[in-house]
Each structure stands twice: as structure tokens, then as C-alpha cells.
Amino acid sequence: MKYLTTIGLEVHVQLRTRSKMFCACGTGFGAPPNTQVCPVCLGYPGAMPVMNEEAIRLTVMTGLALGCAIPAFSKFDRKSYFYPDMPKNYQISQYDCPLCDGGAVEFESGGQGRRVRMVRIHLEEDVAKNMHFPSFSGVDFNRAGVPLMEIVTQPDMGSPEEAMDFLLALKQTLSYLGVSDCNLEEGNVRCDVNCSVRPDGQEELGTKTEIKNLNTFKGVFHALRHELDRQVDVLESGGRVTQETRRWDADQGVTYSMRSKEDAHDYRYFPEPDLMPVELDAATVGEWRAAIPELPGARRARLTAEYGIPGYAAGVIAADRAVADYFEAAARASKNAKAVSNWVMTEMLRLLGERGMTIGNARVTPGALARLVSLVDSGVVSSTAAKDVFAAMFESGGDPDALVREKGLAQVSDASEIEAIVDRAMEENPKSVADFMQGKSAAAKFLVGQVMRLSRGKANPKLVNEILERKLGAE
Amino acid sequence: MNREAFQCLDLRSAAAGVVSGDFTSRELVEAMLAGIIERDPAIRAFVHVDADDALRQADAADARRGPGGGRLNGVPVAVKDVLNVAGQPCGCASRILEGYRAPYDATAVARLRREGAVVVGRTNMDEFAMGSTTENSVHGPTLNPWNHGRVPGGSSGGSAAAVASREALAALGSDTGGSVRQPASFCGCVGLKPSYGRISRYGLTAYASSLDQIGPLTTNVRDAALLLNIMSGRDPLDSTSVPDPAPCADDGWAAAGLKGMKLGLPREYFGAGLDPEVAWAVRAAADACAALGAELVEVALPHTEYAIAAYYIIATAEASANLARFDGVRYGRRADGASDPYDLYTRTRAEGFGAEVKRRIILGTYVLSSGYYEAYYRSAQKVRTLIRRDFERAFGQCDAMLAPVAPTAAYRLGETTDDPLKMYLGDILTVTANLAGICGLSVPCGLTDDGLPVGLQVLGPFLGEERVLRVGAAYETARGPFPEPHGGAA
Numbered sequence: 001m002k003y004l005t006t007i008g009l010e011v012h013v014q015l016r017t018r019s020k021m022f023c024a025c026g027t028g029f030g031a032p033p034n035t036q037v038c039p040v041c042l043g044y045p046g047a048m049p050v051m052n053e054e055a056i057r058l059t060v061m062t063g064l065a066l067g068c069a070i071p072a073f074s075k076f077d078r079k080s081y082f083y084p085d086m087p088k089n090y091q092i093s094q095y096d097c098p099l100c101d102g103g104a105v106e107f108e109s110g111g112q113g114r115r116v117r118m119v120r121i122h123l124e125e126d127v128a129k130n131m132h133f134p135s136f137s138g139v140d141f142n143r144a145g146v147p148l149m150e151i152v153t154q155p156d157m158g159s160p161e162e163a164m165d166f167l168l169a170l171k172q173t174l175s176y177l178g179v180s181d182c183n184l185e186e187g188n189v190r191c192d193v194n195c196s197v198r199p200d201g202q203e204e205l206g207t208k209t210e211i212k213n214l215n216t217f218k219g220v221f222h223a224l225r226h227e228l229d230r231q232v233d234v235l236e237s238g239g240r241v242t243q244e245t246r247r248w249d250a251d252q253g254v255t256y257s258m259r260s261k262e263d264a265h266d267y268r269y270f271p272e273p274d275l276m277p278v279e280l281d282a283a284t285v286g287e288w289r290a291a292i293p294e295l296p297g298a299r300r301a302r303l304t305a306e307y308g309i310p311g312y313a314a315g316v317i318a319a320d321r322a323v324a325d326y327f328e329a330a331a332r333a334s335k336n337a338k339a340v341s342n343w344v345m346t347e348m349l350r351l352l353g354e355r356g357m358t359i360g361n362a363r364v365t366p367g368a369l370a371r372l373v374s375l376v377d378s379g380v381v382s383s384t385a386a387k388d389v390f391a392a393m394f395e396s397g398g399d400p401d402a403l404v405r406e407k408g409l410a411q412v413s414d415a416s417e418i419e420a421i422v423d424r425a426m427e428e429n430p431k432s433v434a435d436f437m438q439g440k441s442a443a444a445k446f447l448v449g450q451v452m453r454l455s456r457g458k459a460n461p462k463l464v465n466e467i468l469e470r471k472l473g474a475e
Numbered sequence: 476m477n478r479e480a481f482q483c484l485d486l487r488s489a490a491a492g493v494v495s496g497d498f499t500s501r502e503l504v505e506a507m508l509a510g511i512i513e514r515d516p517a518i519r520a521f522v523h524v525d526a527d528d529a530l531r532q533a534d535a536a537d538a539r540r541g542p543g544g545g546r547l548n549g550v551p552v553a554v555k556d557v558l559n560v561a562g563q564p565c566g567c568a569s570r571i572l573e574g575y576r577a578p579y580d581a582t583a584v585a586r587l588r589r590e591g592a593v594v595v596g597r598t599n600m601d602e603f604a605m606g607s608t609t610e611n612s613v614h615g616p617t618l619n620p621w622n623h624g625r626v627p628g629g630s631s632g633g634s635a636a637a638v639a640s641r642e643a644l645a646a647l648g649s650d651t652g653g654s655v656r657q658p659a660s661f662c663g664c665v666g667l668k669p670s671y672g673r674i675s676r677y678g679l680t681a682y683a684s685s686l687d688q689i690g691p692l693t694t695n696v697r698d699a700a701l702l703l704n705i706m707s708g709r710d711p712l713d714s715t716s717v718p719d720p721a722p723c724a725d726d727g728w729a730a731a732g733l734k735g736m737k738l739g740l741p742r743e744y745f746g747a748g749l750d751p752e753v754a755w756a757v758r759a760a761a762d763a764c765a766a767l768g769a770e771l772v773e774v775a776l777p778h779t780e781y782a783i784a785a786y787y788i789i790a791t792a793e794a795s796a797n798l799a800r801f802d803g804v805r806y807g808r809r810a811d812g813a814s815d816p817y818d819l820y821t822r823t824r825a826e827g828f829g830a831e832v833k834r835r836i837i838l839g840t841y842v843l844s845s846g847y848y849e850a851y852y853r854s855a856q857k858v859r860t861l862i863r864r865d866f867e868r869a870f871g872q873c874d875a876m877l878a879p880v881a882p883t884a885a886y887r888l889g890e891t892t893d894d895p896l897k898m899y900l901g902d903i904l905t906v907t908a909n910l911a912g913i914c915g916l917s918v919p920c921g922l923t924d925d926g927l928p929v930g931l932q933v934l935g936p937f938l939g940e941e942r943v944l945r946v947g948a949a950y951e952t953a954r955g956p957f958p959e960p961h962g963g964a965a
């Protein structure tokens with residue numbers, strides 16, 4: 001039987017704010033345990049939360065970028081449950097009046113345009129980190145109280161692949177907005193997924209399960225694939241899927257049951273009395289809306305239209321706002337945007353990837369790249385030699401003209417100079433010349449290679465071909 | 476100056492004496508400490524007195540003596556065990572906070588210190604401010620200085636008893652449902668519950684966040700006004716604090732009388748269940764106000780009968796979350812022998828909390844539970860709105876209201892321990908001000924035949940402290956000096 005899949009996501013995103021959500025503690029990653037703490041984020045008696053306005057702004061900006069409605073009234077609530085990573089044993093979150101309602105993410109998946117609707121976006125505080133040692137456990141509260149934005153989607157995704165593409169598109173948008181570093185290694189983005197399967201033709205959705213706390217996109221993909229297979233197996237063998245919360249074990253590659261619906265938490269939400277409701281006036285929201293930058297989809301379209309580069313290249317370049325900024329700076333300084341896009345997509349991204357760097361600390365300036373492209377186009381350097389120049393600039397910066405001079409990489413386009421090298425190559429390889437005479441055209445290629453070798457790659461290949469052809473024809 | 480003279484100073488005279496050099500802060504603090512040593516064993520108002528620390532603070536105050544030293548420079552005050560004072564324990568009269576020392580000053584305390592005040596000791600209370608008798612304390616009960624067989628009221632019973640017995644010139648309490656006004660009434664001192672948000676709650680260990688207010692307990696109304704003025708005003712650390720500080724007591728207040736003022740007598744506050752002696756004392760006080768020029772009018776607060784139910788639902792709901800943090804993980808007492816986190820919570824909380832606290836946490840957890848939220852918590856919020864509107868309407872007809880503080884004078888020790896409902900019902904006349912967020916003052920207005928003090932409650936609208944304090948000051952002046960407690964056995 002064929003089965004249909006339904007997937008919904010809850011994405012928790014750590015916001016990029018200097019201080020925590022309700023206190024002045026810093027949010028830096030990797031500090032020694034319990035060094036970014038105070039009475040507020042440790043839940044000391046008498047300590048009270050104070051709202052971080054920047055967290056509100058970043059959340060609302062995200063909502064505006066995703067087309068959410070921004071209600072004029074929003075409030076915070078206490079969500080109660082006991083766990084050692086919760087300093088107060090309640091989390092300040094938002095229950096029935098979130099900052100953002102509705103909205104959607106549009107993206108491409110499997111070559112098709114998709115649209116995943118949002119339920120809501122709300123703001124809450126992150127919890128601490130439990131750490132287990134051989135004889136005891138500890139809690140690091142550095143992360144406790146860091147602002148966390150929770151994006152809840154409708155169950156609009158039909159496959160793990162689509163969920164993955166959604167997450168990548170969402171991550172691109174969040175990065176463009178600058179609301180989060182979206183650093184997966186540092187746990188900036190964490191997902192809860194829920195999914196169900198139903199036989200093709202059945203209207204009603206199947207029973208869903210939830211998998212909590214997936215902190216890589218790959219984890220989301222594999223956990224979903226495994227869990228959906230498991231649900232199909234259960235149905236195929238005549239069983240019924242239980243509504244429950246499961247956990248993904250990445251090492252074993254399986255999900256296992258954490259708790260069933262029956263022992264689900266009763267969070268006993270009620271309005272947080274220590275905080276005033278958030279009332280946003282239209283002028284403030286308008287100001288924030290005006291500050292939203294061009295988003296990835298729009299930029300992709302514009303790069304194609306404005307610079308005439310192929311859609312694929314525009315997609316790769318627009319995926320990262322800084323890369324796109326770099327490309328545009330270089331393309332504007334150049335007459336050959338397509339060549340610039342090729343350099344960015346291939347050499348630049350490859351080298352950055354190899355070194356684990358971002359384009360922000362690349363030493364090749366956009367101007368230098370534009371100049372290098374023009375050196376190739378005007379025949380001053382061969383494209384092979386240009387790669388050496390690029391690599392040199394990537395290592396230590398510098399000006400392409402100077403590097404070409406220093407390294408003696410300028411292309412030889414002087415016909416008499418090339419003629420002399422061709423003569424030398426023919427003298428040194430009489431057998432190849434003879435082979436050519438007997439009709440073995442491949443021998444010509446060999447001779448071209450010899451000329452290039454003798455010229456240390458600097459001979460203009462077009463001239464080499466012309467001269468060699470002429471000389472062989474005269475033999 | 477002899478010791479008794481020190482102990483009878485009001486705050487302004489005490490501060491003026493230090494400034495002028497009539498005496499040093501050290502002499503003043505030593506006199507207060509001597510009073511504590513002499514009288515506190517009989518009433519047990521204090522749970523923590525660090526004499527060396529108090530004298531160090533006094534010496535520091537003496538060192539900065541002069542006009543710039545602050546309005547309370549060198550003046551000792553006591554604080555309820557629920558307020559955080561850096562370096563001091565803050566046990567909230569609970570076993571669960573054993574060993575906890577506060578790492579910071581509550582804003583109210585910091586503001587008193589900024590004016591030079593000396594924090595002389597910490598006073599007893601009902602555990603986590605839950606109770607009306609100061610019997611629910613890990614330290615045992617505080618006794619009423621007027622009669623050692625009676626309770627001092629609660630939950631700020633230690634502060635009220637300390638001020639009434641002149642062991643402290645003034646003390647801070649907290650009032651969630653009457654916890655400053657009722658003990659003031661039971662002990663014959665002045666107690667002010669400011670409007671919600673008037674004094675920052677930062678550093679006040681929370682019982683019910685939407686109802687809690689810090690309030691001063693003093694020997695006279697002007698001292699209460701001074702402390703309010705110093706502690707009030709916007710605090711960036713408490714988002715619910717209101718911007719402007721409350722006005723300071725004016726010397727003309729008492730002299731101006733009450734001419735042109737309309738004082739309301741809420742009909743529902745003089746109904747069945749009110750002890751006739753209490754009713755008589757309060758009516759006599761109202762007549763005294765009329766003699767000062769006030770016009771008395773009857774007003775109605777028709778939703779009063781629902782107040783107790785609404786109060787105990789909202790307060791316990793908030794408490795169930797506020798007290799969740801006491802789990803033995805980060806501070807305070809941790810139970811031994813736990814096998815996992817949940818076992819740790821269960822043991823720590825079972826051993827650490829007293830019966831009344833457990834009762835309220837369970838009640839609060841219940842009313843917030845899924846399926847019950849609408850019936851209890853939501854309904855209670857609706858009642859709260861109705862009560863607020865009652866007051867708004869009534870304050871359209873009068874400037875302030877006069878009422879009893881509690882239906883009776885001080886209970887006998889143990890009288891309500893087996894019948895918590897009786898204790899809850901005794902809060903009927905005070906919880907409404909907390910539900911509505913308005914201000915209220917308790918001023919001693921008489922003694923029962925048994926020689927127990929009775930308080931007059933002056934209620935004012937939200938941020939109407941000036942009116943309430945004016946009425947209190949004018950009445951207090953007309954009343955003349957209130958008798959001193961004589962102590963004695965039951």
C-alpha cells in the first residue's frame with residue numbers, strides 16, 4: 001500500500017541579543033560553566049525578570065518577514081514543570097497571545113515551489129544544560145534565560161526532504177534578518193518534529209508522534225525517515241500508532257518512546273504577573289518593517305535579472321547574505337558578472353569551505369576579484385594561471401596585477417617568442433612530428449602540451465595552436 | 476539620653492539627633508540592641524540579629540555624619556525575613572531556605588541604605604508570608620506584646636511586635652492579603668500597604684506576585700509616610716513598579732484637619748461577624764474624623780463576599796509557581812539520599828515546607844490544572860475585576876474609606892491552627908485592597924475590654940497614598956498618644 005506523510009515542525013531559534021532575555025547576563029557561547037549567571041537567571045528568591053526589548057524586536061522582525069500578523073497585544077505566561085535545567089521550575093513563555101500569528105515560508109523543494117504555513121511565533125527563555133559525570137551531575141546555567149524564538153508550522157510538509165528544504169530556507173531567511181547566528185554546532189537551532197502517515201486515499205490524518213530536541217538538520221532528516229518507516233511498519237503489521245513523545249538516538253539510528261499522551265505534562269499556564277503585557281503600536285511595527293532587508297527569494301530573482309547569471313548560480317550565491325553582498329560588489333566592479341559568479345561559486349566557496357572560513361574574513365577583495373576577471377578576459381593571464389593568482393590572494397591578499405608581475409605569470413602573446421618555443425618543441429620531438437605526418441592528429445595535442453610546458457604555462461594557447469598548425473602544415 | 480528615650484524616638488528625631496551630634500548612631504543602635512536582648516526573649520519578634528554587623532553599619536553612618544549622610548543616616552530599621560539583604564540569611568521562616576544567604580539587596584532595602592539606614596535585624600513571619608498569625612514559622616510563634624497568650628497577627632507579625640514593643644523604631648513587612656495591616660492592628664502600631672507597584676518588589680521573596688507589596692510598620696503615620704517616600708518610585712528591576720515616588724509627609728497635614736474630605740464607610744465591612752468591640756472602636760474613630768471636618772458617607776462594595784474565594788485562588792495559584800524554585804538544587808536545604816531529580820524534589824519539599832505552605836501549593840496547583848482553570852482561576856480573575864470596579868465606583872463618591880482591619884482583635888495562640896478556614900475568613904477586610912491594587916493604612920484606634928489593640932483601616936484609591944496618610948495623620952493627632960503594650964501572660 002502507498003502511504004502519505006504529514007510533517008509539522010517546531011523550530012527553536014536562539015536570538016542574537018547581547019544580554020539574556022530577562023537579565024543583564026551575557027549570551028556568549030563557550031564560557032566556563034556558571035560564569036554568565038545572576039540572581040535572576042538562577043531563579044534566586046526575590047529576583048524578577050525584566051524584558052529584553054531587543055528580543056521582542058527580533059521576533060517581530062522575523063514575523064514580519066514571514067508575513068505573520070503582529071497583534072497589538074501580546075503577553076507572557078508561566079509554563080510549569082520540574083526539571084533540574086529549569087532555574088525557577090517554570091519557564092516564562094507565551095501561551096495564548098504570541099507575538100506573531102500565521103505567516104508562511106516559501107521555498108523550493110524537488111524542483112517545485114512549496115509553501116509551509118506558520119501557526120505562530122512566540123518568545124520564551126532557554127533552559128540550562130544538565131551535565132553528567134561518572135559520580136555526579138551538574139547544571140550549567142550559562143544558557144538559562146537566553147532568548148529563544150519558537151516557530152511553529154502547520155503540518156504542511158509531505159516528506160523528510162521537504163522538511164529539510166524548509167529548514168534550509170528558514171535558516172537562510174533568519175540569517176538574512178540577522179536575528180540569529182543560526183549556528184547549529186552551538187545549538188542555536190533546535191527542532192521538535194511531529195509526523196504521521198496515512199494510507200493514500202484516506203482523508204483523515206493518521207495518529208502523530210513527536211520527536212523532541214533534534215539539534216541538527218541531518219538529525220531531523222534521519223529521525224523523520226526512520227520514524228515514518230517505523231509507523232508504516234506498525235500499520236502494515238496490523239498495529240496502531242500510539243500518540244506519544246519519542247527521542248532520537250543518533251548513534252543507534254532509532255527513535256524510542258519517552259512518554260505517552262497519558263503521562264503528558266500539565267503545564268498549568270497562567271499569565272506571568274511579573275511582566276507587563278507587550279503592546280506594540282503601529283508606528284513601531286512600521287519602523288521595524290521598514291528595516292527588513294531584501295530576503296533570499298527576492299535576491300535570487302534580482303541577481304538573475306540584474307546580472308544575467310543563471311538561476312542555479314543565483315541560488316547558490318543568494319543562500320548567504322554576505323556571499324551575495326560580496327558577489328554584487330565584485331560584479332558591479334566588473335564587466336563580466338557571469339565570470340565573477342563562477343569564481344565565487346567555485347574557487348571562493350571551495351577554499352572557504354576547506355578552511356572553515358566565512359566570506360567576511362576572505363582576503364580577496366571584491367575589487368581584486370573583478371580585476372582578476374578582467375585580466376583573464378583581456379588575455380593578460382590564462383585562466384589556469386589566474387587560479388594560482390586567486391589562490392595567492394586567498395592566502396595573503398594583495399593586488400592581482402602585482403601578483404602576476406611578481407610570479408611572472410603574464411601570458412606570452414608575442415608571436416615570434418612563441419614561434420621560437422614551437423620550433424624547439426618540434427626539434428625535441430621528431431617522432432611526434434612524424435606521427436602527425438602519418439595522420440595521427442593526437443600527436444598535435446601532445447606537441448601543444450610540450451609548448452605549454454616549455455613556456456611554463458604562459459604561452460597564449462590560441463596563438464600556440466595557430467602557429468603549430470601553420471608549421472606542421474609546412475613540413 | 477537613656478535607653479527608653481532612644482526607643483521612643485520617631486524616625487525624623489532619630490535622624491536629626493545623629494546629624495546634630497546629640498547622639499551617635501552607635502549609641503542609638505546599642506540602645507535598640509539592648510532592648511532586643513531585654514524584651515525579645517518574651518515575644519520572639521526577631522529571627523536573626525547580627526549585633527556586630529549592625530554596629531559596623533552604625534559606625535559607618537557615624538563616619539559619614541552630616542547633612543549629606545541621608546535622611547535616615549544611622550537610623551536602625553528591622554526587616555521581615557522575606558526581604559533579601561546582601562550577606563544576611565533570608566529564610567522566609569522556612570526550613571527549606573536553611574543556609575541560604577542573600578547575594579543582593581532588595582531595592583526597598585537598597586533605597587533605605589542609600590539614605591543611611593542601619594539594618595538591625597530580621598523579623599519572624601509566617602512561612603513564606605502564608606498565614607495571619609506568625610505561628611507557621613520554623614522558628615516558632617512570635618507572641619503579641621500586649622498579651623503573650625495572643626498572636627501578633629501575620630504574616631508580618633515579627634515586624635509588628637518588634638515595633639510595638641519598641642525593639643525597633645520601624646520595620647518592613649510585606650502585605651499580600653493584609654499581612655502588614657492586620658498585624659499592625661493586632662499589635663497597636665501603624666502599618667501601610669501601598670498601592671500595587673508603589674514600592675519595587677525586587678528582592679521580596681514572592682508569595683503572590685500580583686498581590687504582594689512591601690509596606691512599613693511604624694509607631695506613627697508620619698514615619699510610615701517617610702519610609703514610603705524613600706522606598707517608592709520606579710525601579711528598572713521591577714517592570715510592575717509605578718513611575719513616581721509617593722509624596723513625603725507634610726507638616727501641615729495634621730493641622731489642616733479633614734475639612735472638605737468625604738470619607739466613605741463601606742456597608743459590607745460593618746456586617747455580621749464583626750466583633751462589636753471592634754465595630755465600636757472603628758465607629759468612634761470615624762466620628763473623630765467627622766469632628767475634624769470630614770463628611771461621612773455610606774458606600775457599597777457589593778462584591779466583597781466573593782473576595783476571600785478569589786483571593787485564595789489567585790494567591791495560591793501564583794504561589795504554586797513562585798515556590799517551585801525551592802527544590803534543593805541551587806540553594807537552601809537539600810534532602811539527603813535522593814536517587815534521582817524527582818526523588819530529590821519530593822524529599823526536599825516534603826521535609827522543607829510546613830503544612831500551611833504545602834496546603835497552599837496544592838490548592839494553587841489544583842486551581843491551575845487543566846480542566847479546572849476556567850472554573851477557578853478564570854472566575855477568580857473576573858471577581859477581581861468586579862472588586863476593582865466596586866472600588867472605582869465607591870471612590871467616585873468619597874475620597875477615602877474608613878473600615879475595620881480585621882473582624883476581631885488578636886486571636887488566641889493556637890486558635891486557628893486546626894481551622895485554617897477560620898483564619899482565611901479573618902482576612903475578608905484586607906484582601907480586597909490587594910485584589911484591587913489600592914492602598915490601605917492601619918492606625919491604632921482603641922483597645923478592647925481585654926486590653927487588645929484595634930486598628931482603623933483607611934483605604935484610598937490606586938496611588939492615593941497622600942489622602943490615606945493625611946486622614947491617618949489627622950486622626951492620629953486628634954487621638955493623642957496610644958497606650959504602650961504591657962505584655963503579661965494570657
Ligand SMILES: [Zn+2]
Nearest residue numbers: 023025038041
Ligand atoms: Zn542573569
